[in-house]
Amino acid sequence: MSDTIDNLMHESRRFAPSADFAAQANASADLYQDARRDRLAFWATQARELVSWNTPFTRTLDWTNAPVAKWFDDGELNVSYNCLDRHVEAGLGERVALHFEGEPGDSRDITYAQLTAEVKRAANALESLGISAGDRVAIYMPMIPEAVVAMLAVARLGAVHSVVFGGFSAESLRSRIQDAAAKVVITADGGWRKGKVFALKPTVDEALTADGGAPTVEKVLVVQRGKNDVAWDASRDLWWHDALSSAAAEHTAQPFEAEQPLFILYTSGTTGKPKGILHTSGGYLTQTAFTHKYVFDIKPETDVYWCTADVGWITGHSYVVYGPLANGATQVIYEGTPDTPHPGRWWEIVQKYGVTILYTAPTAIRSFMKLGHEIPAAYDLSSIRLLGSVGEPINPEAWVWYFENIGGAHSPIVDTWWQTETGGIMVSPLPGITTLKPGSAQQPLPGISIDIVDEHGTPVGKDEGGLLVITEPWPSMLRGIWGDMDRYVDTYWAKFGDKYFAGDGARFDQDVDLWLLGRVDDVMNVSGHRLSTAEIESALVDNHIVAEAAVVGAADETTGQAVVAFVILKARDVEKITPAEASAMLRQHVAEKIGAIARPSRIFIVSELPKTRSGKIMRRLLRDVAEGRPIGDTTTLTDPAVLSVISAQVH
Ligand code: WTA
Secondary structure: OHHHHHHHHHOOOOEEOOOOHHHOOOOOHHHHHHHHHOHHHHHHHHHHHHHOOOOOOOOEEEOOOOOOEOOOOOOOOHHHHOOOHHHHHHHOOEEEEEEEEEEOOOEEEEEEEEHHHHOOOOOHHHHHOOOOOOOOEEOOOOHHHHHHHHHHHHHHOEEEEEOOOOEEEEHHHHHHHHHHHHOOEEOOOOOEEEEEEEEEEEHHHHHHHHHHOOOOOEEEEEEOOOOOOOOOOOOOEEHHHHHHHHOOOOOOOEEEEEOEEEEEEOOOOOOOOOOEEEEEEEEHHHHHHHHHHHHHOOOOOOEEEEEOOOOOOHHHHHHHHHHHHHHOOOOEEOOOOOOOOOHHHHHHHHHOOOOOOEEOHHHHHHHHHHHOOOHOOOOOOOOEEEEEEEOOOOOOOHHHHHHHHOOOOOOOOOEEEEEOOOOOOOOOOOOOOOOOOOOEEEOEEEOOOOOEOOOOEEEEOOOOOOOEEEEEOOOOOEEEEEEOHHHHHHHHOOOOOOOEEEEEEEOOOOOOOOOEEOOOOEEEEEEEEEEEHHHHHHHHHHOOOOOEEEEEEEEOOOOOOEEEEEEEEEEHOOOOOHHHHHHHHHHHHHHHEEEEOOOOEEEEOOOOOOEEOOOOOOHHHHHHOOOOOOOOOOOEEEEOHHHHHHHHHHH
8 A cells, every 4th residue: 555655646747727727717815815814704705605595694603512513503594495496586597407318318408497396396295295394205216317306305395315326225225214214215116227227116115125124114206217117005106207297386495494404325334334424404505515616616607517426425415416506507417327338428428518527536537548548539528627536546647547538638637535424525626726736635625624643633744644634623514423423423533532533544745735545444445435344244244154254445456446355154054165156146145235336346265364362353464465465464363374374265
């Protein structure tokens, strides 16, 4: 790891903003100055400028109940109104909000007026199903406009959505529905992916019936998309189109307190149980709108913005739904995979809609690099003027490839560091201001206070690695873990008391630019998605042939990290099944338990695992084995010889 980082830090290319870009940039150096002069006044100004309040706030931050912040808490607003009605009222109803591109090639342009009308009907439909402020609604959908409509309709009622990524299994969906005690589930029959319809409704059926089901769920609303056959429980299931067409067209958005919960989004932690990250309204909307405006330099009148994230992840919440729509932007949403029906599909979409701003993940960029620059070169990408990256460190090679082959060697790249927990971007260059450094996320945004400390919380020097902490509360910070405030305090605040511990390693260089060094806990980052080693281990040991399992994230050229598992079989099964059969069966088992994204890329059947005297599995050493490196310090192992046994079994 440290070799790679040293190489990264020696990256010496610099890209100063062009005079043309700087002249038209939304950002100016004043932002940093204003925030430095008075951080809270700065955020209050952003909240007043970017958000419409039914009741203006007079208090900016209340931190007396730390670590649970209240921002703008005596103000009232409606988040859905901010993303919709106010643009229509301002005469922008005919502006396209969503250019939807379906994977089979169908497309729809949806204006702000149409989106508002659709959300009003959906809100009325949900209300008639008994949803009111504070109730939870689970959303399990493909990447189609109705997913956005569903989220905004729930938000409009002051209810709380919990979007579960459509790739998760029935069991993962059920545990999330149960944890949030959702009353309604919104899903689709199926969606398009890789040239086929993948069914979603059967997974919901299974989640709601098998293994005790989810008794809190009263109704399931089903969008028709895949046209696949679905089973129907007439007492529970309703077609979305029927519910909307019989709902009233008008719906007046009611104001809610700034701290009204907006959504729960589950993310992997260091234990087997996912954490329901809770976000609220006013502060979240302020920071997502602010970052969307300045980091992406959005000009809503002329830009066509495309963030490739699915709404099942935080990036889809903050930079497909809330930030862009609060700013009245026009954006593309695409249902399918980048290579269907051909490897140039994304670039064809950029050309078709004249995309000007593209925000995606390093793993996607690296897979395009592998396919070759001829593929994007066959399309007209000259509309692009700004690029973004998120989810994991972007290596300088991928950065430069992206810059040259997608951005026409003139579009700034914003490498944005943030997390599900932070709600919005925290560290990023500001285009037009910052001289770009490939591989570095560079500077905390105005109003954000970041430091790098050692194990004791003492700030480290330049060029010294340490732990990334956030030293002051920020508007879009999480307000807790749903149903488990102790875990919230333990996970993020117990280590340093007054600083938020992000779980990432980082280093400042001599210019005080920030370099992210990856997770320091047992969380993996596969294709920019967070997976927990513990969660996959518990899925593995749940299988009847497994005695013990250890999972590590091993470096992978395309996906950043890959899931690699080391498994000990139960003695009675060792003779009955070949390692290849066991491995195939267990990969499938994990996909069924958690979802295909968690399926290990490799499973090694071994006879022992390296453990400390206290019985803790030394994952660091297994990572060395998986990456084919010389094995590190083994002095704390009960039996150092076990590693040569494992290595021999693996290689
Ligand atoms: C990693 C995604 C380096 C980091 C928005 C963080 C990054 C985790 C970057 C959060 C980046 C995200 N450079 N690492 N630009 N962006 N990460 O919650 O490890 O899915 O803690 O949020 O992704 O992942 P999450």
